[in-house]
Amino acid sequence: MLLSLEPRTQQSRAMLVLSPLLAGLLTLVSGAILFSALGHDPLLTLHTLLIEPVSDLYGLSELLLKALPILLCALGLAVAYQARIWNIGAEGQLLIGALAGSALAIHIIDWESRWALLWVLLAGSLAGALWGALAAWLRTHFNANEILTTIMLNYIALNLLLYCVHGPLKDPEGFSFPQSAMFGDASRLPALFEDGRVHVGLYFVLLALVAVWVLLHKSFLGFQIKVLGLDQRAAGFVGFREKRLVWLALLISGGLAGLAGVSEVSGPIGQLVPQVSPGYGYAAITVAFLGRLNPLGILVAGLLMALLYLGGENAQMSLNLPQALTGLFQGMMLFYLLACDVLILYRPRLTLNWRRRAPVAAAASA
């Protein structure tokens, strides 16, 4: 039996939607196999991983809380990736957002007015956007590859954050722990419900969702971005200005990632700590691809990713599985997705004959 791929005459619309689902299914199957190989009951483990964390209201609010930074980052990345600008720097932009927001929040720790929160959020988003703009500047002025510069900026941002929590922003009364003082109440994001941690940052996600959808699907700017992504030369011929679009894409994705970062520190964490992000910026890359760079798809993929994070923590607590499970599933899912995407342009065909020429001969005689 031989599996071969035949080119389709046009890309399959069904597979565009089915391929992420197929990838998810394959990940689940691989996960089940992995768990039974490790001596766990596969169904029980999957239950612990994917269902138990969201089986009550508190779990659901935790899910939204986790999804919040991932979704903000992923929505921004979708804009950049539509233009084929490979911004891998959401993690760094998020960290810088958290850092700048914290620096301001510590500075105005005594403020009572609600404006404090606004300024803190603004500082975080702007810093994230600036961190993205740095990559845009390096690309448009010096032609430096944005994949490499944004990755390097991630490491620089992380070290900058570590330097600040060990140095200038360290809480003098914090028993030499590397963390800042707790923010004042005025610069904390208020919770949405009484008994959950999910906060008003959720509205930012909804706003971003709508804004990115309008930008990508209803605006001329979004059209320009997509043309640039599909064919750089064509975009040049019609006179779309590539440099401006590069700036725009990186500013938007950087700003949203910065907002995600500052929402974390002024939301659930309440202070600057070294572990602001357990890899949200990298998870967002997977989410953006899994959601097909489409806001609605990203919403679904982002919730799924948040579930994986929660499930990873749950599996660690109740089954003593390493929390790195989350990262493993992330990678698997992205890999399966890319492999399944081949079905968009090709049709799989099983031939029962071992000889290679057989399908051609059969076609000729038919």
Add this chain to the structure above:
Amino acid sequence: MDLDLLGNILYAMVRCGTPLLLVALGELVCEKSGVLNLGQEGMMLFGAVVGFIAAFVTGSLWLGVLMACLAGMLLASLFAVVALGCQANQVATGLALTIFGVGLSAFVGSAWVGKPLSGFEALAIPLLADLPIIGHMLFNQDLLVYLSFALFLLVAWVLLKSRAGLILQAVGENPDAASAMGLPVLRVRTLAVLFGGAMAGLAGAYLSLAYTPMWAENMTAGRGWIALALVVFASWRVLRVLLGAYLFGLASILHLVAQGIGVSFPANLLAMLPYVATILVLVVLSRNALKTRLYAPVSLGQPWKAGR
């Protein structure tokens, strides 16, 4: 600065540059065949963890090195299936490989964090090691560093002098013409990707078995990405890869230099230096877009299928 200090700095520079050299040589071969594999970081981490576990369990460092190379090749073969077999976007596939490798290595290694292991010891070559300045730097290293010298010579010879090198470059420059000449484009590319995986695995093993004999999550700290920049820096020329690797090695140990000349500086800020240096180098080198285009393999990053 006295001679002893200079000797020590040069010694540390080579030690620090070795993992970069190994990964970059693998990536160079891979890119010469026209394949851009951004998964170096993932393959390196997986090699590091597998090498460490194998050495820990069996007690044989060399078995660890072998398993690390195989681990790198295993991940590389996944890349080959998806990017070469299914012709997926190489950038996305490479990213996926890195994300997968980071997660997989953390998962596999979670029980091994912080376990002690006595790694490769320095092995002084008699007489040569006593040479002033360069003796300590070149001839008082561990066996994996000597292996990296040998691998450099091998790759340089293959690329510059051998028929295999010509085939590799033909496939990278013009796969259609190479295919028309009867060269097996996909097979050459697959082999190049596998070689890259083995080298990344070896570099990982160097980190977890010689440089700092232990396993920690994300212990490669972006070296796989720096190596990618290094290949651009070297304009795809093998001798420059060697120079670049040691130059970056030097940038990573500048804190040692700073200590030596009595300047104190926060450790986290100094830790940024290799990354800042990478960006600076990219800026200086890519400013001339034409030059980059001239040196880069023409079909770099483009999927290819026979008969298109």
